Amino acid sequence: MRSVLEHFDKAFENRIRLQIMSVLVANENYDFNSLKELLNVTDGNLASHLKALEKEEYITVHKSFLGRKPNTTYAASELGRAAFIRHLQALENLIKQQKQ
Amino acid sequence: MEDKEIYTELNSIRNLMERSAKFISLSGLSGILAGIYALIGAWLGYRTVYGKGFSLQSREYYVSDEGTILQLFFIALAVLLLSLISGFILTLRKAARKNQNVWNPSSKKLLLNMAIPLVTGGIFILILMLRGYYGIIAPASLLFYGLALVAASHYTFEDVKWLGIMEIILGLIGALYPGYGIIFWSIGFGILHIIYGSIMHFKYDR
DSSP: OHHHHTTSOGGGSSHHHHHHHHHHHHSSOEEHHHHHHHHTOOHHHHHHHHHHHHHTTSEEEEEEEETTEEEEEEEEOHHHHHHHHHHHHHHHHHHHHHHO | OOHHHHHHHHHHHHHHHHHHHSOOOOOHHHHHHHHHHHHHHHHHHHHHHHTTOOOOOOOSSOOOOHHHHHHHHHHHHHHHHHHHHHHHHHHHHHHHHTTOOSSSHHHHHHHHHHHHHHHHHHHHHHHHHHHTOGGGHHHHHHHHHHHHHHHHGGGSOTHHHHHHHHHHHHHHHHHHOGGGHHHHHIIIIIIHHHHHHHHHIIIIIO
């Protein structure tokens, strides 16, 4: 049991963070507003979770302008991608172990 | 964590990855309608060229008087516009029913990737018309449409790729038999759309 749990990533304990990461792993990049709509969360909530992932260096932030409107896009870093896969693997292993 | 909880968690992650990367509000019904419009258009076109008689023989001569060409052009344009309009309306409806936004990163990528081969093909066909190569217009439209579908398929249902490949094959065969343009065109835009739209409708829309 212990060996499985040690691969659980603390950064992904929060559900929204895990969801953000799954969207970013499946796409080259994703912008703030689309992410907000897809996950159905508030601006502040999303921003704080993105900050947390950024601090872990799991995602990279790219700021640009569309006309005059700021447009921020996010992408998964190599580190984040690896962490996400490890986390999913740990979840799957947990299921396997409990079946035995 | 409970087993079941992890299962639902993994499932919701998979679902989210799929939903974020692919546009899945495309309506199958609109494919069926587009097929029906195309068949009606092909029939009108056939009447315009051959009159009321019925024979599916190949012609050695090509249609060349400008009145007929113009009429065919407007029939094709009407089919295209009707298909696009019903496609948009039905897709909007399906998205609303599924509570999804139609204008999202995947639909944008879908449209852009489809537009490149379609616009190229459209311009190419206009050039063919201007230069009088009427015989390969029908296969050219199938080819470019097929390429557009294959390009778009990365951002929506996998099945779209197979429709695209079939259109490309039809277009290539059609290019070998220029006199039978209307038959290949009817199969590609009419019958294939109806078959494909029905499959999509029963597979995803219900």
